[in-house]
Amino acid sequence: NAGVMQNPRHLVRRRGQEARLRCSPMKGHSHVYWYRQLPEEGLKFMVYLQKENIIDESGMPKERFSAEFPKEGPSILRIQQVVRGDSAAYFCASSPQKGTNTEAFFGQGTRLTVV
Amino acid sequence: TQLLEQSPQFLSIQEGENLTVYCNSSSVFSSLQWYRQEPGEGPVLLVTVVTGGEVKKLKRLTFQFGDARKDSSLHITAAQPGDTGLYLCAGAGGTSYGKLTFGQGTILTVHP
Numbered sequence: 001n002a003g004v005m006q007n008p009r010h011l012v013r014r015r016g017q018e019a020r021l022r023c024s025p026m027k028g029h030s031h032v033y034w035y036r037q038l039p040e041e042g043l044k045f046m047v048y049l050q051k052e053n054i055i056d057e058s059g060m061p062k063e064r065f066s067a068e069f070p071k072e073g074p075s076i077l078r079i080q081q082v083v084r085g086d087s088a089a090y091f092c093a094s095s096p097q098k099g100t101n102t103e104a105f106f107g108q109g110t111r112l113t114v115v
Numbered sequence: 116t117q118l119l120e121q122s123p124q125f126l127s128i129q130e131g132e133n134l135t136v137y138c139n140s141s142s143v144f145s146s147l148q149w150y151r152q153e154p155g156e157g158p159v160l161l162v163t164v165v166t167g168g169e170v171k172k173l174k175r176l177t178f179q180f181g182d183a184r185k186d187s188s189l190h191i192t193a194a195q196p197g198d199t200g201l202y203l204c205a206g207a208g209g210t211s212y213g214k215l216t217f218g219q220g221t222i223l224t225v226h227p
Contacts, residue, residue, distance in 0.1 A: 045215060048214050059215075103148065103163050104160075105160060106150075106158045106160075107157050108157045
């Protein structure tokens with residue numbers, strides 16, 4: 001029973017390049033959430049997606065960041081033209097159903113380093 | 116905007132001591148979750164509390180949700196070095212449908 005799978009675990013990008021982070025939710029889960037953890041800070045919500053729909057993107061920076069969760073395949077968080085300030089750990093979580101009392105299970109994260 | 120204030124930020128104690136971590140907010144949450152995160156790993160869910168006044172126990176860990184569902188505490192009895200890690204509280208619900216508001220975390224170090 002595989003958990004939430006994220007890849008890559010570590011990603012190094014030069015300034016100006018694109019970063020693509022992938023997340024496969026737990027089996028049977030159709031809701032995906034992305035969070036960012038900056039050094040010395042807590043986790044901050046970025047975006048909530050269902051299959052083919054963005055439900056809440058209130059935590060997403062207005063520029064350069066986008067997310068999708070296609071009908072088939074993993075959810076993708078894309079960061080265009082990365083800058084040093086994008087260096088952080090990005091976590092994906094998934095839950096099985098709609099509702100405010102759903103438990104979120106996290107992946108191991110992708111650690112992005114921008115050089 | 117919902118905020119969760121978690122305290123203390125750092126806690127360094129000797130093996131065998133007891134400790135309590137607090138999460139407080141001015142907002143009401145429909146549920147509150149406690150996670151533990153190891154370095155280089157993702158948060159691992161410890162418990163979810165849903166009902167105001169609810170108390171849940173997990174071995175030496177006791178979790179409580181405030182009556183008004185605005186605060187929560189984690190109490191560890193007779194701490195062990197294996198308890199060392201980052202503890203995070205996270206609130207769900209209210210107007211923040213579908214997303215968690217995390218506290219800043221408590222870094223616990225238990226010395227043998």
